Amino acid sequence: MEPRYYVYYKFTIMKKPLIGITLDSEKKQTYSKFPWYALRENYLSSIIKLNAIPIPLVHDRKLTKDFIRILDGLIITGGDFDIDPKLYNKARVGSQTIKNKRTKFELSIFNKFLETDKPILGICGGCQLINVAVGGTLIQDLKKNPINHEQINPRNQTSHDININTNSKLYKICKKRKIKVNSAHHQSIKKIGKNLIVSALAKDGVIEGIEHKTHKWCMGLQWHPEFLITQADINIFQNFKENI
Numbered sequence: 001m002e003p004r005y006y007v008y009y010k011f012t013i014m015k016k017p018l019i020g021i022t023l024d025s026e027k028k029q030t031y032s033k034f035p036w037y038a039l040r041e042n043y044l045s046s047i048i049k050l051n052a053i054p055i056p057l058v059h060d061r062k063l064t065k066d067f068i069r070i071l072d073g074l075i076i077t078g079g080d081f082d083i084d085p086k087l088y089n090k091a092r093v094g095s096q097t098i099k100n101k102r103t104k105f106e107l108s109i110f111n112k113f114l115e116t117d118k119p120i121l122g123i124c125g126g127c128q129l130i131n132v133a134v135g136g137t138l139i140q141d142l143k144k145n146p147i148n149h150e151q152i153n154p155r156n157q158t159s160h161d162i163n164i165n166t167n168s169k170l171y172k173i174c175k176k177r178k179i180k181v182n183s184a185h186h187q188s189i190k191k192i193g194k195n196l197i198v199s200a201l202a203k204d205g206v207i208e209g210i211e212h213k214t215h216k217w218c219m220g221l222q223w224h225p226e227f228l229i230t231q232a233d234i235n236i237f238q239n240f241k242e243n244i
Contacts, residue, residue: 016051016052016053017050017052017053017072017073017241017244018052018053018055018070018071018072018073019047019050019052019053019054019055019071019072019073019074019075020055020057020067020071020073020074020075020109021039021043021044021047021054021055021056021057021074021075021077022057022074022075022076022077022102022105022106022109022126023037023038023039023056023057023058023059023077023102024037024038024039024077024079024080024081024099024102025037025038025059025099025101025102026038026080037056037058038079038080039056039077040226042226042227042228043075043077043123043226044056046225046226046227046228046237047075047237049228049237050237050238050240050241051241052072052073052241052244055067055070055071057105057109059101059102059104059105060105061104061105061108061109064105064108064109064112065112067109068109068112068113068116071118072118072244073118073119073120073121073240073241073244074109074110074113074118074119074120074121075120075121075122075123075126076106076110076120076121076122076123076125076126076129076130077123077124077125077126078123078124078125078126078184078185078224079099079102079124079125080097081097081098081099081102081103081125082095082096082097082098082125082140082187083095083098083103083125083128083129083132083138084098084100084103085138085140087103087107087132088132088135088136088137088138089137090137090138090140092140093140093141094140094141094186094187095140095141095187096186103129106126106129107129107132107133110122110129110130110133111133114133114134114212114215114218117215117216117217118244119216119217119218119240119241119243119244120212120215120217120218120219121219121220121221121236121240122219122220122221123220123221123223123224123225123226124184124185124221124222124223124224125185126220127189127209127210127220127221127222128187128188128189128220128222129220130193130196130210130212130218130220131189131192131193131196131210131220132193133193134193134194134195134196134212135193135194136189136190136191136192136193136194136196137189137190137191138187138188138189138190139187139188139189139190140187141186141187142185142186142187142188142206143186145204145206146203146204147160147183147202147203147204147206148183149183149184149185149186149188149202149206150183150184150185150186151182151183151184155182155184155224155227156182156227156229157182157229158180158181158182158229158230159180159181159182159183160180160181160183160202160203161178161179161180161181161202161203162178162179162180162181162200162201162202162208162209162223163177163178163200163201163202163203164176164177164178164179164199164200164209165197165198165199165200165201165209167197168197168199168200168209168211169199169211169217169219170199170200170209170211170219170236171199173232173235173236173239174232174235174236175235176232179230179232180229180230181208181222181223181224181225181230182223182224182227182229183222183223184223184224185222188206188207188222189207189210189222192207192210193210195212195213195214195215196210196211196212196213197210197211197213198210199211199219200221200222206222207222208221208222208223209221209222216243217239217240217243219236219240221236225237
């Protein structure tokens, strides 16, 4: 009987990163008569293009510790809502749709993530959430600004320039002092929060980017890079993943 030879191959299985992504919540009776969650598809597809797995996060603060344990990164999204100005000790003047359950959950998971070195990206309302979470305030309405920050042209097109702080992480990622962005917001950052720096400004002075001074990778962007319109948008998402 001829001897048999067995060859064993050692495979290294690479785990895809799990990226938590916050949801918007709705009570409008369009999809269902009951409350429902909402998320634009390209928030998810932009993560999938990174060869990562998006994990939508339900608004349940009891699950925060579980999310922190399993997730490799966090994206706080925008949506049809404003943060309750009571949270930054201001009267409600210009704020529109308030969604306290969503905001309380996002504050909870952001504060826990801030204690880790896992990357955090806040987009549009998520950028504002980061600022409020660390003691900053917001401009509640931008109607009189020179730039229309709720652009008329489609959201998958750019509408105005922003200037990037050359001493910022954002500049190292984009490698440009000026980039074009899209815009879909009626509020913006007013007073900057603790341990944050301004990384980008629009020509009318509206803060377009913030980043944390001590966290490994914590960034808030007022525009919507998940549309991946420009090379800068692509670079931001790639750098987010590289820091997992």
